[in-house]
Structure formats: structure tokens, C-alpha cells
Amino acid sequence: MITVGVLALQGAFSEHIQLLRQAAMTIKPATPESPNFQFVEVRTQDELSKCDALIIPGGESTAISLVAARSGLLEPLRDFVKVERKPTWGTCAGLILLAESANRTKKGGQELIGGLDVRVERNHFGRQLDSFATDLKLPFLDPDVDAKPFKSVFIRAPVVEKILPHKEGIQTEEAEQVDTVVAPSKTPKDDAAKRMLGGEVEILATLPAGSASQSAAAKGGDVIAIRQGNVFGTSFHPELTGDPRIHTWWLERVSEQVKMKSTTA
Template structure:
């Protein structure tokens, strides 16, 4: 059984925070038996209240600096890489969740990690070179047509750096005259997209992701029940 209430945070340092929360509210109607709470996250204390997290777009270097100054960087790493809670990064959020990044600013790029990929920042150029493309995202299912992906100074996944098969490619885009680029990936509970679903009126990606959050937390609750019934604490189990 899923938990009766789920708190989803949106990291509120930059980017489309309000837009993400608006679409998450709309998408949550797909799960009427669950109460969702949506929270803007700016402190470690707020992060500790969350069952899942969205890291929106923005400027990844600036986001990393601000997170470090607010004492959020290590809690974010723990949230993703130790507690393995569901996390979704869009655009700069994808960069933050990568293990490696190319074309970083001088001095490098501090990353949270969680996705065994190397991303290339700003693959498609400056903001004036932003574009919209129809994406065939098979994980959304058939019948509703392509998803209109909004790309703004977007990164792409340049390479999967661990060949153990844990990283799943979920979406690609191909501009005329260019090679196909990876723009959506998933590894366990970590999901990343180059594009901005929050800047459309289409709730399908948000609804799909909330479904994955519900599933992940349901499995977590089931695991805790098994531990309790076995007479062992979670600490003893691990």
C-alpha cells in the first residue's frame, strides 16, 4: 500500500519553481487516494521533510554555489545517493544530478551526482537558440501523441560512463543535420530531462514521475513492514 500522504519538494534556488509546483498539483489528481504536499525547499530542514524532490532549471554553477552557501549541498547528496529518494532534475537539474559534466565554467562544476552519465552543458547554444521539438517518449504510453519538449540552453547526455546497464535512456532528440542526442535518462530513483515539461500545459511527464514516486515509496513502506514483522530494526537489517 502507498503511504497516505507524500511530500514532494521543489528546490527553490532558481528556475521554474512555481511552474513545477503548478503542474505537480494538476498531475496529482491522477492519484486521488493519495494526499500530496508540495514544498519549496531552501533549507536542510525543509529538505528533511520531503519524500521526493524536483531540481528545476536555472544556471547549474550558480545553483551549486547557492546550495553550498545555504548548507544544502551535502544534504542533497545524502538525499540522492545515500537515502535513494526519488529525484527529478530538469535542464540544470540534470546537470546537477550527473556524475560528470563537460563545458563547465572555469574552476569546474560541483555536482550532486546520482546518474552515471557525463552531460554536455549548453549543447544547443545560447538562450536565443532555444527551440521546441516533438519527442516520442515511450514511457508515457501510446495514444496521446508526442510530447512538446522545450529546450533552453539545454544540456544533453554526452555519454553513459558506467556500462552496467543501470542507466536507461528514455528520450532522444535529433535536430536537422545533427546526430541524435540523449535528453531523458533514469537510473533507479533518479530521473533527468534536458527539456522543461513545466513550461508546457502538458502534465504527462509530471504525472508519470509522481506515479514512480508512489511506487518507490510503496516499496519502501513494504520493506519497513517486513523488517518490523521479522522483529528486527531497520538498522539491524542493514
């Protein structure tokens, strides 16, 4: 049994739970030993400790980080992602929280979890009124099975502004920028976790040219989906579409990573 949690402090966590359940029904077990999934809402450190994987939903990144800090969850979340290196997916606000650096932060900044060696730009597409939806062809989905475009919803969404080198001192360099906050450094706890680092950031999807018709700020080439080791991030909200294909893809990756860790532990 693989337990997948959805951080339920604020934002669209219930929508993620619904799509995860749909996605799990579409995954055919490869063998009788293939795992089943269970999905839980996470609000406490004890609930988090029972999870093999986690989704951080869209919502308000500042509010999520504030509630997490007040409830004593912020450091356990950092350990979950960066020390234990468990599979984690962030959508919109979740992507911001999983970045090592974020700019255009509100006065006083906000806390980040980290895990992805990127700098994100918050609210890249403007205000709530500038929200838009567009059909995307996502290369990481199976083109033979998933040829239909994925309708993607962007609501005050971030984009990946810069891929950061994985090196000592990068947090200090990023912190010197105006209106930029950084996540604290963490070290994987063992060799199995270190192997989940996965090397460089992999760009999985960019906004296609022509999307400016939906938003004045949208430009072709904006990075909107990335992965690095155990961490996956999307600028948009798959949970608001009713389409479980990305959730299915991610659960398959979760199963692979959990199996990898169990065989190398």
C-alpha cells in the same frame, strides 16, 4: 501523504509546483489507502528532510550549486539522492547537477550532486539565442493515453554525452578530463536504499532525426531523458509547457518507489 519538494534556490521552481498540482488531480487513487500528495518549496535543510521526493528545476546550474553550497544544502542534497536514494527528478540544469560528471564547465567548475552514472555536456545546443521547441514522442508515456506529441522546450540545454560504468575509480578517470567536474562518491545507507540503485542507466528518450531544423546543434540520437533507480533526468523543460503528462508519470513512479521503500524498510 507523500511530500514532494521543489528546490527553490533559483530557476523555474514555481512552474513545477503548478504542474505538479495539475498532475496530482489527474491521478486516480487505486485504493482508499493510496497516498495523497503535498508540494512544497525547498530552501533549507529542514524543509528538505521532510520531503519524500524532490525536483531540481531548470535554471542556471552553476548558480543553483553555488547557492546550495552557501546555504549548507549541498551535502544534504547528495545524501537525499545518493545515500537515502529518494526519488529525484532534474530538468535541464537539474539534470546537470544530478550527473556524476559534467563537461564544458565554467572557469573554476561547479559542484555536482550526482546520482546518475552519466557524463553530460552543458549548453550542448549553444547560446540562449539557439533555444528551440520541438514536438517529441516520448516512449515512456502510455501510448494509448498519451498519443499526442509532447512539446519540449530546450534552453541552453545539456545532453547525455556518455553512459558511465558504475565502478570504483570512475570519478578519478572523469576528473582527469579537461573542463570536466565530477560528483563525490556516496554509499546508500541501508539495503532498502541499495535496492533503489536500479542497475544500469535507462535511456528513455532521444532527439529524433530532423530536429536540426530547430537548432543547428540538434542531432537525431542525442539522449535527452534518462532514469537510473530513484533518479530521473530530462534535458528539456516540461515545466514550461503547461502539459502535466510527464509530471503525472513521475508522481506515479514516486508513489511506487515510496511504497517499495516502506515495505522493505
